[in-house]
Amino acid sequence: MSKPTPLSGFPEYLPAQRMIEQRVVERIRTTFELYGFAPLETRAVEPLDQLLRKGETSKEVYVLRRLQEDPNSSDEASLGLHFDLTVPFARFVLENAGKLQFPFRRYQIQKVWRGERPQEGRYREFLQADIDVVDRDTLPFHYDTEMPLVVGDALRSLPIPRATILANNRKVCEGFYRGLGLEDPDQVLRTVDKLDKIGPEKVAALLAETAGATDAQARACLALASISTADGSFVDQVRALGVSNDLLDEGLDELLRVVEAGPGLVRAELKIARGLDYYTGTVYETSLEGYERYGSICSGGRYDNLATSGTERFPGVGISIGVSRMLGLLFGRDALTISRSVPTAVLVALPNEDVRPASNRIARSLRERGINTEVAPTAAKFGKQIRFAERRGIPYVWFPGADGEPDQIKDIRSGDQVDADAATWQPPAADIAPEIAGA
Amino acid sequence: MSKPTPLSGFPEYLPAQRMIEQRVVERIRTTFELYGFAPLETRAVEPLDQLLRKGETSKEVYVLRRLQEDPNSSDEASLGLHFDLTVPFARFVLENAGKLQFPFRRYQIQKVWRGERPQEGRYREFLQADIDVVDRDTLPFHYDTEMPLVVGDALRSLPIPRATILANNRKVCEGFYRGLGLEDPDQVLRTVDKLDKIGPEKVAALLAETAGATDAQARACLALASISTADGSFVDQVRALGVSNDLLDEGLDELLRVVEAGPGLVRAELKIARGLDYYTGTVYETSLEGYERYGSICSGGRYDNLATSGTERFPGVGISIGVSRMLGLLFGRDALTISRSVPTAVLVALPNEDVRPASNRIARSLRERGINTEVAPTAAKFGKQIRFAERRGIPYVWFPGADGEPDQIKDIRSGDQVDADAATWQPPAADIAPEIAGA
Known part of the structure; x- marks a missing residue:
């Protein structure tokens, strides 16, 4: 055999770093169980049509075939590797609803795969640690306030820099845009989501172009996105923009409850939107002190319509720690160490x-x-x-x-x-x- | 979404069974660490040419492609999912030899994938728990005697039926066949390996047909394969067959050391051969009391030539617990229980x-x-x-x-x-x- 070389995007650790990863996962898992989340693992593969329900992610999916499979045979369903743990979980809940007790709290710590271009903290194979709660028909809102507390405890159990959970609520954005008179709030949201990448000037121009926003509407959208507070004062700042709408009121009330449940841990950050479009209310991101420019290490939100089949509906809320992303950043600065490189004493x-x-x-x-x-x-x-x-x-x-x-x-x-x-x-x-x- | 259905060969557990699996893995891992094995995980994928070095397994490999990949582009190496943990480990050792301390003891507990036809205890996605020791140039034989002791401790730490480790040595078989005058010992071994499936009559006929064996030679091969002892008495039984050969002597000596190191745990079972052809000496299988007909739940052996590149050579010995296979059989008879279905107290x-x-x-x-x-x-x-x-x-x-x-x-x-x-x-x-x- 010629000497093998690493594959870009598929990081592998030597035993010392693997032991660090094990201990990090163990502390996260212990915290999840302290809150009564039960463990679950789903298979690595899902039918391709499940994975492609959201068109946005189709470019990232790894598709499987058996080497000896007849390419003209349609016996076997096309399978792909899962790209997150939320879509498989929603499928699992629908498949096993008759055997589960609701509300169902589970954690899931597994590898996921995305065929994206690799970069620092972004891999093609990486480990995620998720918690979710789903219920039948309706899910009480207090679970939206609990998610950041669980993750806050999990991250505080680790010898890493301070984490801040940034929360927003899609109802705030949609209600505000509608209250402004903009009629395609999804398009506005997608455009505002580019703020960190392209800056306010270009966002304003794009809002005019793609969402028909006037200059005043565009400036109001940017003003909303600039609001960031460590307490409930974001409510007054939004009110001061002079927009009124019922959905906006509902969203502000929800977001206030999330922020006030986690003083010193949760901030209202009204520019965050999350790319995946299954979120319907609360959304979370997490910044790690000193590593802010690498983006969120832990994200999630409320999804009321992801696990739905016929008349059955299982709304949920969840959050996912990007273990590989976090470790990749910390390892890159030698910011996590272990007392020896083997278990042997x-x-x-x-x-x-x-x-x-x-x-x-x-x-x-x-x-x-x-x-x-x-x-x-x-x-x-x-x-x-x-x-x-x-x-x-x-x-x-x-x-x-x-x-x-x-x-x-x-x-x-x-x-x-x-x-x-x-x-x-x-x-x-x-x-x-x-x-x-x-x- | 229409109601999803299970995928054959990709088992998923409800939380109670997942908690059993976690505890089983945790006890296995604890035992591995008591013996000083360090943890390792390798990526799920390997370049296809690595996976296909042994032609036998090619039909089982899952090949990957990115959904948006240009099928005519050759930028990206073809990747497949690993079908065991030994081949990736050998690759990892060659790739990282300069950073490892030898002899290198590692354990690895991960999912593997094979596109085989699913049946009871056989899956397309399953969990394996491996230990291996590799050294540079030569590996002392005492490690061959240690492997069954580690696995014996790991299995005894679980509330499962008694396990017996069945050992053989390829040098015994090859030396015996050569001493008999048969010149294609690999062909003889492959044929004798079918004994449990097709019976002695058909094996004898096949030996005549494919390996040119006379009736007396075929009977001698079957006599060797019938030897099974719980102690060192197999040596005299082999000697009584009247074949002499240096390699046979070496193999008998090695097998005797393995059997005598694990009284009450290890049996000499001279019919076992192991399908994968990278083994060069000791081979192990494991039978679980009451589940013998489902075959081995834990297998492995010595491989002197698997991790070899140019002038570098890393002989190894290892053994792999088939966690999913074992749990699948025990779950099928409700033979493992847990005191509650959630972590919550x-x-x-x-x-x-x-x-x-x-x-x-x-x-x-x-x-x-x-x-x-x-x-x-x-x-x-x-x-x-x-x-x-x-x-x-x-x-x-x-x-x-x-x-x-x-x-x-x-x-x-x-x-x-x-x-x-x-x-x-x-x-x-x-x-x-x-x-x-x-x-």
Whole structure:
């Protein structure tokens, strides 16, 4: 085989970074379960027609075929890899509604795939950690206020910079645009969504061109999008723009509840819109202090019509942590570290190959008490066995005693070496497992 | 959307079974780490030419393309989904050899995909849990004896029937066939591998036809394949067949070490061969008591030539637990259960919607001490709120006290209801998290 090379957009971690990822996922998962979300995994594939219900995403989908499949046969449904976890979840709920208890709270932590052009923090294969609540027919609004609190707790459990959840509500935008007299609010929303990319001048010009906005209407839309407050004062700022509309009132009331439920965590940020068009009310994005220019690391919103079949309707609200995106940004600045590169706490040395059974017995005794232990690969000189441990960050080397002498254990960081009994020796709590820390 | 239906070969679990799967994986992972294996994940895709190096598996591979990809463009390498975790691991080792410490011990727990016809315990998407050790140039044999011990510990940590690891060694077979005078040992091995499917008569006929075996040679091959012992007595049984060959001697010595390292766990089973042709010595399969007819739930072996590039060579040995296959068989007989269907231990009741903030504070206080808690979705009658908990198996319902009265907690299994303080109340250890048990 010629020497293989990496595939752009498909990041792979060495074990140390993989251990960081595992611990990050474990803390996120623990937080999700503290709030009573139950775990779910869906298959990696969905029928292509499900994935393409929203035309916008069609360019990103990976389509599958079996290598030996007859290309002219139509026996098998066309399958594609899922590009998020919300569309598969909505499908799962419809498929299994008779077996689920509603409201249904679930979390789902899985890889997703998108054939986009890779860039920093954007991959073709990446890990997402989602929570959603769905109910039959109607879903109480208080769940919209709970989502940011769960994610806030999950992110605060990690040694990472401070996260701020930015919230908006599509009803605010649509009501405001309608109140202004603009008749295609979706088109206005899509145009305003380009604000960060093309700037206010070009947005105003596009609003005139594509949504028939007058200069005053365009300026009002831009004024709305510029509102950003850490408390409920956004309501007065919107009112001061002099637009009145029932849907706007409803949206302001909802957004106020979301912002006031998370003081110091949630901001009202009236320019955010979210690209996927299944959201119907609350929308969330999340900025990470120092990494704002890379965009949101955690997004979601309320979708009242995504899981709908015939007369059955399951409105939902959810939010999704972009684990790979967040880790990619932090790894790029060496901002997350781990105390060693292997799970092993103790290396049992091997004086010579004949005593391997004795070294194995020591290892077994330590493992029985939960201490991660491996035995030296060969009976090399002890100096070489110690270097084996050092290179991996294994903190302890165990020396079996010869001829009735007691065993000894050496902390290779301090050089301290003391007598030890494999049936009772215990490492300090900080050495039991690799631990993560911020930079 | 019309009501979706399941896809054959792509099993999905409801949350209760997903929680069982999580716990099974967690115990396997804990055991792997006790032996010092470090975690790794590789991307789901590999270049197609890597996946097709072994022609046998080509029919099973899922090939990917981006929906908007120009079919005539050759910019992008053809990609396929991995069908096991060994081939990607070998590729990863070659790609990252300069950054790894050898011998390199890693575990990898991931989904794999094969486009095979689905049947009981055989899926198109399934979860595997692998351990492997690779070294540069040569790998000490003692690792071949360690693999069954790790898997034995992992399986014994689960509430499942007893597993027996069946071992053989390709050197035994090849040396024996060569010693007999048969010159195409690979062809003989492939034919003998059909023994369980087609029986001894047809194997003997095929050996004559495809490998030029005489009747005596064919009978000797069948006699070898019939040897199965729980201890080292297989050596004498092979010797009694009167064949001598150096490679045979080497294989018998190796197999003896594997069997003797795992008394009561490992059997010599001289008919097993493993279909994939990268194995060069030890091979493993695993039978689960009561499920023998479904075949191996955990397989692997020694591969000296899989990770090789130019002058670099990384021999390895590994074994893979078929998690989905094992769970599929056990779920099919309701042989694994869990104590409840959600992580939640406590449901905080809601006397009326106005006191939701007070119920939220109680929930927060319990969560801060690690107790999984959710708040009732609506202020329905208490009977309905208790049924909400019952249907999910949530063991406790918390009633906030009105007008200065103390809060109370009800164990809804016993009906016991007592005063409780959210700052100090602790559930019994068995109720903290859902626990798995055998049938």
